[in-house]
Amino acid sequence: MAKRDFELIREREIGELNARAFFYRHRTGAELLSLVNEDENKVFGINFRTPVADSTGVAHIMEHAVLCGSRKYLVKEPFVELIKGSLNTFLNAFTYPDRTCYPVASQNLQDFYNLIDVYLDAVFFPRLTPQVLQQEGWHYELDGLDEPLTYKGVVFNEMKGAYSDPESLLATHAQHSLFPDNTYGQDSGGDPRHIPELTFEQFERFHAEYYHPANARIFFYGDDDPERRFELLEEYLGDFEPRQVDASIEVQPRFTESTRVVRGYAAPPGGEESARSMVTVNWLLEGEVDADERRALHILEHALIGTPGSPLRKALIDSGLGEDLTGSGMEGELAQTFFGVGLKGVEPGKVDAAAELIVAALEQIAREGIDAEMKEASLNTFEFRMRENNTGSYPRGLVLMLRALGDWLYDRDPFAALEFEDVLARIRQRMAADDRYLEDLIRRHLLDNVHRTTVILEPDVELEARQEEEERIRLETARAEMNRADLEGVMAAAAELRERQGMPDSPEALATLPRLQLGDLERKIKRVPIEVGEVEGTRLLHHDLFTNGIAYVEIGMDLRALTQELLPYVNLFGRALLEMGTEREDFVRLGQRIGARTGGMWTQSLISTVRGSGEAATWLLLRGKGMVDQVEELFAIAGEVLQTARFDDRERFLQMVLEEKAGEESAVVPAGHRVISLRLRAQFDEASWISEQMKGLSYLFFLRQLIDEIENDWPAVRERLEEIRRRLVNRRAMLVNATLDGSDRAVFSPKLSAFLRELPTAEWQPTSWSPAYRAVDEGLTIPAQINYVGKAANVYDMGYELDGSSSVATRYLAATWLWERVRVQGGAYGAFCSFDPFSGVLSYASYRDPNLLETLEIYDQSGRFLKELEISEEELTKAIIGAVGDLDAYQLPDARGFSSMVRHLTGITDEFRQQLRDQVLATCAEDFGKFGDLLEQVAESGRVVVLGSQEAIEAADAARGGWLEKVEVI
Numbered sequence: 007m008a009k010r011d012f013e014l015i016r017e018r019e020i021g022e023l024n025a026r027a028f029f030y031r032h033r034t035g036a037e038l039l040s041l042v043n044e045d046e047n048k049v050f051g052i053n054f055r056t057p058v059a060d061s062t063g064v065a066h067i068m069e070h071a072v073l074c075g076s077r078k079y080l081v082k083e084p085f086v087e088l089i090k091g092s093l094n095t096f097l098n099a100f101t102y103p104d105r106t107c108y109p110v111a112s113q114n115l116q117d118f119y120n121l122i123d124v125y126l127d128a129v130f131f132p133r134l135t136p137q138v139l140q141q142e143g144w145h146y147e148l149d150g151l152d153e154p155l156t157y158k159g160v161v162f163n164e165m166k167g168a169y170s171d172p173e174s175l176l177a178t179h180a181q182h183s184l185f186p187d188n189t190y191g192q193d194s195g196g197d198p199r200h201i202p203e204l205t206f207e208q209f210e211r212f213h214a215e216y217y218h219p220a221n222a223r224i225f226f227y228g229d230d231d232p233e234r235r236f237e238l239l240e241e242y243l244g245d246f247e248p249r250q251v252d253a254s255i256e257v258q259p260r261f262t263e264s265t266r267v268v269r270g271y272a273a274p275p276g277g278e279e280s281a282r283s284m285v286t287v288n289w290l291l292e293g294e295v296d297a298d299e300r301r302a303l304h305i306l307e308h309a310l311i312g313t314p315g316s317p318l319r320k321a322l323i324d325s326g327l328g329e330d331l332t333g334s335g336m337e338g339e340l341a342q343t344f345f346g347v348g349l350k351g352v353e354p355g356k357v358d359a360a361a362e363l364i365v366a367a368l369e370q371i372a373r374e375g376i377d378a379e380m381k382e383a384s385l386n387t388f389e390f391r392m393r394e395n396n397t398g399s400y401p402r403g404l405v406l407m408l409r410a411l412g413d414w415l416y417d418r419d420p421f422a423a424l425e426f427e428d429v430l431a432r433i434r435q436r437m438a439a440d441d442r443y444l445e446d447l448i449r450r451h452l453l454d455n456v457h458r459t460t461v462i463l464e465p466d467v468e469l470e471a472r473q474e475e476e477e478r479i480r481l482e483t484a485r486a487e488m489n490r491a492d493l494e495g496v497m498a499a500a501a502e503l504r505e506r507q508g509m510p511d512s513p514e515a516l517a518t519l520p521r522l523q524l525g526d527l528e529r530k531i532k533r534v535p536i537e538v539g540e541v542e543g544t545r546l547l548h549h550d551l552f553t554n555g556i557a558y559v560e561i562g563m564d565l566r567a568l569t570q571e572l573l574p575y576v577n578l579f580g581r582a583l584l585e586m587g588t589e590r591e592d593f594v595r596l597g598q599r600i601g602a603r604t605g606g607m608w609t610q611s612l613i614s615t616v617r618g619s620g621e622a623a624t625w626l627l628l629r630g631k632g633m634v635d636q637v638e639e640l641f642a643i644a645g646e647v648l649q650t651a652r653f654d655d656r657e658r659f660l661q662m663v664l665e666e667k668a669g670e671e672s673a674v675v676p677a678g679h680r681v682i683s684l685r686l687r688a689q690f691d692e693a694s695w696i697s698e699q700m701k702g703l704s705y706l707f708f709l710r711q712l713i714d715e716i717e718n719d720w721p722a723v724r725e726r727l728e729e730i731r732r733r734l735v736n737r738r739a740m741l742v743n744a745t746l747d748g749s750d751r752a753v754f755s756p757k758l759s760a761f762l763r764e765l766p767t768a769e770w771q772p773t774s775w776s777p778a779y780r781a782v783d784e785g786l787t788i789p790a791q792i793n794y795v796g797k798a799a800n801v802y803d804m805g806y807e808l809d810g811s812s813s814v815a816t817r818y819l820a821a822t823w824l825w826e827r828v829r830v831q832g833g834a835y836g837a838f839c840s841f842d843p844f845s846g847v848l849s850y851a852s853y854r855d856p857n858l859l860e861t862l863e864i865y866d867q868s869g870r871f872l873k874e875l876e877i878s879e880e881e882l883t884k885a886i887i888g889a890v891g892d893l894d895a896y897q898l899p900d901a902r903g904f905s906s907m908v909r910h911l912t913g914i915t916d917e918f919r920q921q922l923r924d925q926v927l928a929t930c931a932e933d934f935g936k937f938g939d940l941l942e943q944v945a946e947s948g949r950v951v952v953l954g955s956q957e958a959i960e961a962a963d964a965a966r967g968g969w970l971e972k973v974e975v976i
Contacts, residue, residue, distance in 0.1 A: 008236040008237045008239070008240030008244075009233065009236040011032055011033045011236075011240060011243070011244070012030040012031070012032050012038060012236055013030060013031050013032075013033075014028060014029075014030055015029045015030060015031055016028075016029050016421075017029070018421055020041075020421070020424055020425055021427070022392070022393075022424070022425055022426055022427055023041070023043060023395070023406070023424060024043050024044070025041045025042060025043035025227075026041070026042045026043070027039070027040070027041050027042075027421055027424065028040040028041075028042070028232075029420055029421070032219060032239070032243050033248060034218075034219035034220055034243050034246045034247065034248050034249070035219060035220030035221075035248050035249070035251075036219035036220065036222040036223075036224060036239075036243055037222070037223050037224065037414070037420075038224045038225075038226070038235075038239070039223070039224070039225050039226075039407075039410060039414065039420050040225075040226045040232055040235060041225075041226065041227040041228075041403070041406070041424075042228075042229075042232045043227070043228065043229065044229050045227065045228050045229060045402060045403065046113045046228065046229055047095055047111055047112075047113050047228065047401045047402065047403065047896045048111060048112060048113070048115070048118045048226075048227065048228030048229065048230050048403065049096070049109060049110070049111045049225070049226070049227040049228060049401050049402075049403025049404050049406075049407065050109065050110050050111075050118070050121070050122045050125070050224075050225065050226055050227075051107055051108060051109035051110070051224070051225040051404070051407045052107075052108050052125065052126065052129055052222055052223075052224050052225075053105055053106070053107045053108070053222070053223045053224075053225070053407075053411060053415070054105065054106050054129070054216050054217055054221050054222055054223075054253075055104060055105050055216070055221055055223075055253035055255070055415055056068075056101075056104065056105055056106045056194070056212075056216050056253070057104050057188075057189035057253060057254075057255050058189055058192050058194045059189070059192065060192055060200065060203070061192045061193040061196060061197040061199075061200045062196060062197075062200050062201055062203050062204035062208070063143065063161055063165060063193070063194070063195055063196015063197070063200075063201045063204065064196075064204055064208060064209060064212045065101050065106055065194045065195075065212070066101040066161055066165075066194060066195045066196050067139065067142050067143040067161045067196065067201075067204065067209070068106065068209070068212055068213060068217075069099045069100070069101045069106050069108075070099075070142035070143075070160060070161060071132060071134060071138045071139065071142050071143075071209075072108075072128045072129050072132040072134075072213070072217070073085035073099065073128050073132075074132070074133065074138045074141070074142065075132070075133035075138075076124075076127040076128045076131050076132050076133055077127060077131035077133070078123075078127040078131070078518060079124060079127055079128075079515075079518050079519055080133070080511075080515045080518060081511040081515045081516055081518070081519065082506075082507075082511055083830075084124050084128060084519060085097075085128075086821055086825055087516070087519050087884070088120075088121060088124060088519075089821050089888065090817075090818065090821045090822075090881075090884045090885060090888050091521055091522065091883065091884025091885065091887045091888050092112070092117055092120070092121065092522070092887065092888065092891060093112055093113065093114045093117045093522065093526075093527075093887060093890065093891040093894065094110060094111060094112045094117065094121060094891060095111045095112055095113060095401055095891075095895065095896040096109060096110060096111035096400065096401050096404055097110050097111075097121065101194055101195060102194065102339070102340075103181065103189065103190050103194050103340060104189055104190070104194070104255055104340060104341065104415070105411065105415055107407075107408070107411070108125050108128075108129055109225075109404050109407060110122065110125055111401040111403065111404060111896075113894075113896060114522070114526065115230060116522060116526060117522055117526075118228075118230060119234075119238065119520075120519075120520035120521065120522070122238055123238070123241075123520060124519065124520070126238070126239070126241075126242045127242070129217055130217065130219075130242050130245070130246075132213065132217075134209065134210055134213060136206045136499075137502070137503050137506055139204070139206050139209050140159065140499070140503050141159065141160065141503060141507065141830060142159065142160050142161055143159050143160075143161050143162065143201060143204060143209070144157055144158070144159035144161070144162040144201050144202050144204070145157075145158055145159055145499065145500065145503065146158075146481075146484070146496045146499075146500070147496075147500050148493060148496045148497045148500065150497075151490070151493055151494070151497075154478075154481065154482070154485070155481040155482075155484060155485045155496070156481065157202060157477070157481070158833040158856065159201070159833055160829060160830075160833060160834075160835060161195075161196055161201065162196075162198060162201050162202075162833070163792055163833045163834060163835060163854050163855070163856050164195075164835040164854050165193075165195055165196045165197065165198050165201065166198045166791040166792050166854065166856075167675070167676075167790070167791070167792045167835065167853075167854035168195060169197070169198055169791070170272060170675050170788075170789070170790035170791050170792060171672075171675040171676045172271040172284060172350075172463060172672065172675075173284070173332060173350070173672050173676075174676065175269070175271055175463065176271075176284050176286060176332060176333075176348075176350075176461065176463045177334060178193060179267060179269050179461050179463065180286050180288045180333070180334060180346050180459070180461045181334075181344075183265065183267045183288065183459035183461050184258070184288055184289075184290045184344050184457070184459055185258045185290070185342075186258075187256070187258055187259060188255060188256045188257070188258050189255055189256075190258070190340060190342075198477075198791075199476070199477075199480075202480070215251070216251065216253055218246065218249055218251055219243050219246050220246075220248060220249045220250065220251045221251040221253050223411065223414055223415065224239065225403075225407040225410070227402075227403030227406060227407065228403055255341045255416070257341070257342065258290060258342060260290075260456075260457050261290075261456055261457040261458070262456065263456055264456055264457075264458040264459065264460070265458075265459050265460070266459070266460045266462070267459060267460070267461045267462070268462045268464060269461070269462070269463055269464070270463070270464050270465070270466030270469050271284075271463050271464070271465060271466060271469065272466065272469045272470040272473070272789035272790070272791075273465030273466060273467050273469070273789055273976075274467065274787070274788075274789050274956075274974065274976060275467040282329075282350070282351045282352060282353070282354075282465060283352045283353070283354045283357050283462060283463060283464045283465065284332055284348065284349070284350040284351075284352065284462070284463040285328075285348045285349055285352055285357045285360045285361050285460065285461070285462050285463070286332060286333040286334075286346045286347060286348030286460075286461050287333075287346065287347060287348060287361050287364045287365065287458065287459070287460050288333070288334070288344060288345065288346035288458065288459045288460075288461065289344060289345050289346070289451065289452050289455050289457060289458050290342055290343075290344045290455075290457040291303075291342070291343040291344060291345065291451045291455070292450055292451050292455055292457075295338070295343045297413060297418075297419070297422040297423065297429065298429050298432055298433065299447075300338045300343065300412075301388070301426070301429050301430075301433060302433050302436075302443070302444070302447065303336050303338065303343065303345075303447060303451070304336055304338070304388060305384050305385055305388045305433065305444070306336075306384075306444045306447050306448070307335050307336040307345070308384040308387055308388060309376050309380050309381055309383075309384040309444060310347075310371070310376075310448075311331060311335065311347060312384065312387070313383075313597040313598075313601065314585045314593055314594075314597055315380070315592075315593055315594030315595070315596075315597040315598065316380065316597075317367070317371050317376060317377070317380070318347065318364075318367055318368065318371060319331055320594065321363065321367040321370075321371075322347075322349055322360075322363065322364065322367065323661050323665070324661070325360070325363055327349055327352055327353075327356050327359060327360045327363060328348075328349025328350055328351045328352040328360060329349075329350060329351025329352075329664035329665060329667060329668035330349070330350055330351060330664065330665040330668035330669060331347065331348070331349060331350075332347075332348050332349065332350040333346040333347040333348040334346040335347065338412060339408075339411070339412045341415075341416050345451070345452065347364060348360070348361075348364065348461075350668055350672065351664065351667075351668045354464055354465070357462045357464075361460045361462075365453070368448055368452055368453060369453060371445070371448065372445045372448040372449050372453055375441075375442065375445055376444055376445060377594075377598070378441075379595070379598040379599075379602060380594075380598050380601075381437065381444060382598075382601075382602045383597070383598040383599075383600070383601025383602040384601065385430075385433070385434065385437065386601055386602050386603075387601045387606065388430075389426075389430055390605045390606070390632075392426045392430070394554075394556060394605065394631075396898060396900065397898070398898075398901075399895075399897075399901070401896065402898075406424060409423040409424065410423050410424055469789075470789050470790075470791065470955065473791065474791075504831060507826065507830050507831050508826070508831070513878070513880075516880065516881075517880075521880070521883070521884060521887075522887050523883065524883055524886065524887070524927065526887075527887065527890050527927070528894070529923075529924075529927065530920065530923075531893075531916060531919045531920050531923055532894060533916055534549055534551070534902050534903065534905070534906040535549055535550045535551065536548070536549055536906050536910065537549075537550070538910070541742070541755075541758060541759055541762055542737060542759055542762035542763055543737055543738055543762075543767060544737045544738070544740050544741060544742060544762050544765075545740075545741040545742070546741070546742050546744070546758075547741065547742070547743045547744070547906070547907050547910060548744050548745075548746075548751070549743075549744070549745040549746075549902065549903035549906055549907075550746075550747065550748040551745055551746070551747070551899045551902060551903060552747055552899065553745060553746050553747055553899045553900070555633055555634055555747070555750070556605065556631055556632065556633060556634070556746070556900075557631065557632060557633070557634050557636075557637050557640070557744065557745075557746040557750065557754055558629075558630075558631045558744070558745040558746065558899070558900040558903060558904075559629070559630050559631065559637075559640065559742065559743070559744050559745075560627045560628070560629050560742070560743040560744075560904065560907065561627065561628040561629075561630075561644055561648075561740065561741075561742055562612075562625045562626070562627050562740055562741040562742070562743065563625065563626045563627075563628070563734040563735065563739065563740055564624070564625060564734075564739045564740065564741075564772070565611075565624035565625060565626055565734070566624060566739075566772035566773050567733040567734055567736065567739050567770055567772070567773065568730060568733055568734070568773060569773060570773070570775045570776065572726060572729065572730055572733075573696060573699050573700060573775075574699050574700060574704070574705060574708040574712075575726055575727065575730060576611055576626055576700055576730070577609075577611060577666070577700055577701065577705075578659075578662060578663065578666065578727075579626070579727055579730045579731070579734075580609030580610070580611070580626055580628075581609065581662050581666075582651060582653055582659065582662065582727060583609060583628065583647045583648065583651045584596065584597075584600070584607060584608070584609065584647055584651075585597075585658070585662060586651060586652055586653060586655055586658050586659065586662075587651070587652050587655070588646045588647060588650045588651050588652060589646075589650040589652065590646060590650065593658070596643075596647070599643065600643060603632075603636060603639045603640075603643075604630060604631070604632040604636050604639060604640045604643065605630075605631040605632040605633070605636070606630065606631055606632075607628065607629065607630040607640070607643065607644070607647075608629055608630075609626060609627065609628055609629065610626075610627045610629055611624075611625070611626055611627070611700060611701075612624070612625040612626075612627055612908065612911070613625075613693050613696050613697045613700070614693055614844070614908060614911070614912050615691055615692070615693040615842070615844040615845040615912065616844070616911075616912050616913050617844050617912055617913040617914055617918070618913060619913070620691065620692065620845075621692055622691075622692045622693035622696055623693075623911045623912050624693075624696060625741075625911070626734065628644055628647070628648070630643075630644060631900070634746065634750045634753050634754065635753070637753065637754055637757045637758075638757045641757050641758065641760070641761035642761075644761065645761050645764050645765070648731075648735045648765065649735060649764070649765070649766075651731070653724050653727040653728060653731075654724065656716065656720045656724075659716065659723070659724075659727075660713070660716050660717070663709055663712055663713055663716065664713065666709055667706065667709040667710060667713070670701075670705065670706040670709065671706065671976060674706075674788060674953075674975055674976060675788060675790055678788075678790075678794035678853070678854075678953045679794050679796070679836070679838065679851040679852065679853045681702065681703060681786070681794065681953055682786070682794050682795070682796035682851055682951045682952065682953050683796055683798075683840075683849050683851045684697060684698050684701075684702045685698060685702060685703055685784065685786070685796075685951045686796050686797070686798035686847075686849055686949060686950075686951045687798060687842070687845070687847045687849060688702065688704075688779075688780075689779055689780055689781060689782070689798070689949055690779070690798065690799070690800040690803075690845065690846075690847045691800065691842075691845035691846070691847055692775070692777050693845060694845065694847065695777040695778075695779065696775075696777070703786070703973075703975060706975075733770075735765060735766055736765070736766055736767060736768050736770055737762055737765040737766070737767050738767055738768065738769070738770060739770050740765070742758060742762070743903065743904070743907040744758070744903075745899060745900055745902070745903025745904070781949065782949070782971050783949055783950040783951070783969055783970050783971065784950070784951045784952070784970060784971050784972075784973055785952050785954075785959035785960075785962070785963060785970035785971070785972045785973070786951065786952065786953040786954075786959075786972075786973050786974075786975045787953075787954070787955065787956040787959055787972060787973070787974050787975060788953060788954065788955070788975050788976045789955065789976065790954060790955055791955065792854045792855060792856060792954065793852070793855045793856070793857070793858050793861075793952060793953065793954030793955070793958055794851065794852060794853060794854075794855060794952065794953040794954065795850075795851070795852045795855055795857070795858055795861040795862060795950075795952050795954075796849060796850060796851045796852075796950065796951045796952065797849070797850045797862060797865050797866075797944070797948045797949065797950050797951075798847055798848060798849035798850070798944075798948055798949055798951075799847070799848060799943070799944040799947055799948035799949065800845070800846045800847050800848075801841075801846050801847075801848050801940055801943070801944065802845075802846030803846070804940065804943045804944075804947075806846065806940055808843050808846075809925050809933070810889075810921070810922040810923065810924070810925025810926040810928075810929070811925055811926065811928075811929040811930075811933035811937070812841050812843065812937060813841070813843075813889045813892065813893075813922075813926060814885050814886055814888075814889045814926055814929040814933070815872060815885075815929075815933060815934050815937040816839045816840065816841045816848070816937075817885060817888055817889050817892065818877075818881075818885040818888075818934070819839050819868055819871070819872065820837065820838055820839045821888070823864075823867075823868055823871045823872075824837035824838070824839060824850070824864070824868070825837065827864045828852050828855065828857075828861055828864055832855065832856070832857050832860060832861060832864070833855075833856050833857070834852045834853060834854060834855035834856065834857065834861070835853045835854035835855075836852065836853035836854070837850070837851070837852045837853070837855075837861075838850065838851045838852075838853070839868070843922070844912065844914075848940075848941075848944055850865045850868075858952055858954065858958055858959070858961075858962045859962050859965060859966070862950065865945065865948075866945035867945075868938075868941045868945070869938040869939065869940070869941030869942035869943075869944070869945055870938065870942070871938070872934045872935060872937055872938030872941060873934075873935050873938035873939065873942075874938075875931075875934050875935070875938075876931075877931050877934060882929070882930070882931060885929070886926060886927060886929055889926050889929075890923070890926060890927070893922075893923060893926070950970075952970070953975070956972075956974075959972060960972075
C-alpha cells in the first residue's frame with residue numbers, strides 16, 4: 007500500500023553498477039533514488055538541502071542535535087547507543103556548505119532496518135531543547151559569581167580546531183572569496199566568533215524550515231527488499247502533508263574584475279616555520295557545467311596536477327617558490343563548479359610571484375598544449391577508477407549517493423553521475439576529434455575568466471593572542487550586560503545541563519531502541535583464501551578472490567635488511583622509486599606510462615608487531631594494480647623502478663623532501679590525536695618506535711635536518727639511497743602478494759616468474775635494531791586554540807594476559823565514560839581508548855579538546871568506572887555486538903587480500919582470530935571489573951603526551967610542579 011504514495015518518475019538499468027535504478031517522488035515532495043543490486047553492504051541515506059544565511063554553524067549544530075533523542079527514541083543520544091551495539095559498516099552524518107547528509111550502512115539486514123528507523127525518527131522528529139543546543143552548539147559557563155564567563159560546546163570547540171588548521175582556513179577563505187553574495191560565502195560549519203550568536207529560536211526555525219520531506223532526497227542501495235523500502239519510509243513520510251520549501255541556492259553573480267584577499271593564520275613567534283605563507287588562485291567556472299563537462303574537467307585536473315610530472319604541478323614545484331601544492335582542485339559538488347590551486351610554504355615576499363606563476367603556467371600550457379601521453383594517462387586513470395569503483399573503507403553505496411547528489415541536489419538528473427560508459431565514449435570522441443579540447447577548457451574556464459580570486463594566508467604571530475583577547479572582551483561585554491539574577495541563571499543553566507548529562511537513560515527509554523541479539527551474530531570468523539608458495543626463491547601469497555578481472559599486487563621488501571639509521575629514509579626512498587625517473591625515462595614519462603598502461607602504482611610501508619615476539623614486521627611495499635592483460639607492463643615497470651630508478655637529481659629529491667615536510671606539518675593540527683598516540687606508543691614497543699621514526703614527529707624533525715644535509719652534503723644522502731636499494735632489492739628478502747581470480751593465474755604466473763628472475767639475489771641476515779625508548783611525559787606546543795591529550799602504558803609489562811574481552815571493555819569505555827565526560831560534558835570533539843593486542847599498549851587520546859588536566863583526570867578514573875559498573879544484560883549484549891562489528895568490518899577484495907597478507911606476516915592465524923572472537927562473544931560483566939583493575943595501574947604509571955598551545959601546556963605543567971618535557975613542534 008505504501009508504494010501507492012510514490013510516483014515512479016523513471017527507471018534505468020545501470021550496467022556499470024550491475025544495478026537497476028528507480029527514481030520516485032512521494033506525495034509530500036520527497037524524492038527517492040532506489041538502487042537494487044547484489045551488494046550485501048546495504049546503504050541508506052536521507053539528505054536535506056540546508057543553505058545558511060550566516061556563520062553561526064546552525065546547519066552543523068543541527069546535524070549533531072537531531073541525533074540527541076527523538077519522538078520515538080527518548081534516550082539522550084540514540085547515535086551513541088547505535089555505536090555501542092550495531093554491526094554497522096558506516097554510521098555518521100556530514101554537513102556540507104549547502105546540504106546535510108545522514109547515511110548508514112550494514113551487511114546485516116535487521117541491523118540495517120534498525121539504523122534506518124532511528125535515523126528517520128531523528129531527522130523528522132528530533133527532541134530539540136535549549137539544553138541540546140547548549141551541549142552540541144554553545145553555552146556560557148560560570149564557576150562563581152566573581153569568576154569570568156567562558157564558552158563551552160562540542161561544535162564550538164570542533165570549529166576552534168578547524169580554525170587552528172591553516173589549510174582548512176585557506177580552503178574556507180578561498181570558497182568565501184569566490185562566493186561573497188550567496189550561501190557559500192558563509193561557514194556552514196560555524197565560525198567560533200559567530201557561533202555564540204545562534205539563538206534557540208533560530209535553531210528551532212532552521213529545523214522547521216528545512217527538515218521536511220518536501221526538501222528530502224532519500225537514497226537506498228544494496229540487496230535488501232526494494233518493496234520493503236517503501237514501507238519503512240511511509241511510516242514517517244505519512245505523517246506529513248505536501249509543502250513548499252524554499253531551499254534554493256542563489257547563483258553567485260559574476261565578477262567584473264579579479265580580487266585579492268589577504269588573511270592571517272596563527273603562527274609561533276620566531277623561527278623559519280613562522281615565516282611561511284600560502285597562496286591559492288581560484289576561479290568560479292563559466293556558465294552551466296553539464297555532467298559530461300564535469301567529467302572532462304576532472305580529467306583535466308588530473309592532467310594538470312594529478313601526478314608529479316603533471317605540467318602545472320611540475321611548473322609550481324620546479325619554481326622553488328613553495329614547498330608543496332595546496333588548494334581545492336576541481337570542486338564540482340556544489341551548485342557552481344570552481345577550481346583552485348596554489349602553493350604552501352611560500353616566503354611572504356614571494357606570494358605575488360607564486361600567484362603570477364600559476365596564471366603564467368596555465369597560459370603556457372594552454373598555448374603549447376598538454377603532452378598527448380599525459381592526456382592518455384589521465385583519461386585511462388579516470389576510466390580505470392570508474393570501472394574499478396574502489397571506494398576503500400567507505401561503502402560503495404555511500405560514495406554513489408554522494409556522487410549522485412552533485413546533480414540531484416540541484417534538480418538535475420540523479421542518474422547522470424552514476425553512469426560513465428557513454429560519457430567516457432563521448433569524451434574520448436571529443437578528444438580524438440579535437441586535440442585541443444582540454445586546452446580549450448583551460449582557456450574558457452580559467453584564463454579568459456575574470457571571476458578569479460587570489461587568496462593569501464600569511465603567518466601572524468599575534469593572531470592567537472588577539473583572538474583570545476577578542477573572545478575575552480566578548481565574554482566580558484556579555485557579563486557586564488548581566489545582572490546578578492542573570493549570572494545566577496547562567497550558573498543554574500550550566501548546572502542543570504551537567505546534571506542532565508550525568509543522568510543515565512532509564513531502562514524504559516533504552517528499551518525503545520531496536521537492537522540485535524547475540525543470536526544474530528555469526529559465530530565463525532570470515533576466512534580469506536590464502537595459498538603460500540615460492541617462485542624463483544621469493545615467497546608468494548595468493549588470494550583467490552573475485553576481482554572483476556583486476557590483479558592487485560604487492561611487492562614486499564623486508565626492511566630488516568637495513569641498518570637502523572636508514573629507517574627514516576624509507577618513505578622517501580619509496581617515493582624516489584616512482585618520482586625520480588629511471589635509466590629509460592624521466593619521471594614525467596614514467597608517470598605517464600604508469601597512468602596510461604596500469605591502474606596505478608604507489609609505495610607504502612607496513613610496520614606491525616609480530617604476535618608473541620615483541621618484534622616488528624617491517625616492510626616497504628611497491629603496490630600496483632591493473633587489468634590482467636596489463637600485468638606484463640605492470641611487472642616491467644616494477645622491474646625498471648626497482649633496479650634502475652635514478653637517485654642523482656638533487657633538486658628533484660629536495661623538492662620531494664620539502665613536500666614531505668610540508669605535508670607532515672600541515673597534518674599536525676587536524677590529526678593531533680594521531681600525533682600524540684604514535685608519540686606515546688613509541689615509548690613502549692618496537693613497531694611504534696619504528697613508525698615514529700618513519701612518519702611521526704621524529705620523522706618531521708628528521709626532514710628538517712635532511713634539507714640542510716641535501717644542500718651541504720648531497721653525495722652522502724645519495725649514497726644512502728643507493729645503499730637502501732642494494733639491501734632491499736634482493737629477491738631472497740622479498741615477497742609477492744597477489745589478489746586475483748584463480749582463473750587468471752595462468753596468465754599472471756609466467757609474468758611474475760619472468761619479473762622475479764631479473765631481480766638480484768644474495769644472501770642476507772635480518773638486522774637487529776636497538777630502539778631508543780624514552781620514558782618521558784611531553785608537552786608538544788603548536789599555535790592552536792585546542793588541545794590533544796594522551797596517556798598510555800604497556801599492560802603486558804603489568805602482567806596482563808590477552809583476552810578478547812578487552813576489545814569489548816575498551817569499546818564500551820570509549821562509548822560511555824569517555825564520550826560522556828570528555829565530549830558531552832568536557833566539550834571536546836572526541837575521545838578514544840584503544841588497545842593493541844599484539845604490542846600490549848593501551849592508550850587514551852582526545853580530539854580538539856578545550857581541557858587538559860581535567861581530561862587526564864577522567865582517564866585516570868576510567869578504572870574505577872569499570873570496577874563500579876553494574877552493566878545490564880542488554881548493555882553487555884550491545885557492547886559485544888559492537889565489538890563483533892569491528893571484527894567484521896566490510897572490505898573490498900583488494901583490502902581482503904592485503905589484510906590476509908598482514909595477518910600472515912604478523913602471525914595472526916585463523917585459529918587465533920577464532921579464539922579472540924569466541925572470547926569476545928563470551929565476555930561477561932566480571933571481565934569489565936578485571937579490566938578496570940588494569941586501568942588503575944595505567945592511571946598510576948602511564949606516560950602522558952599532550953599537544954596544544956604553549957599557554958595551556960605551561961599552565962598544566964606549573965599546576966603539577968613541572969612534570970612535562972616541552973617540545974616546540976610548529
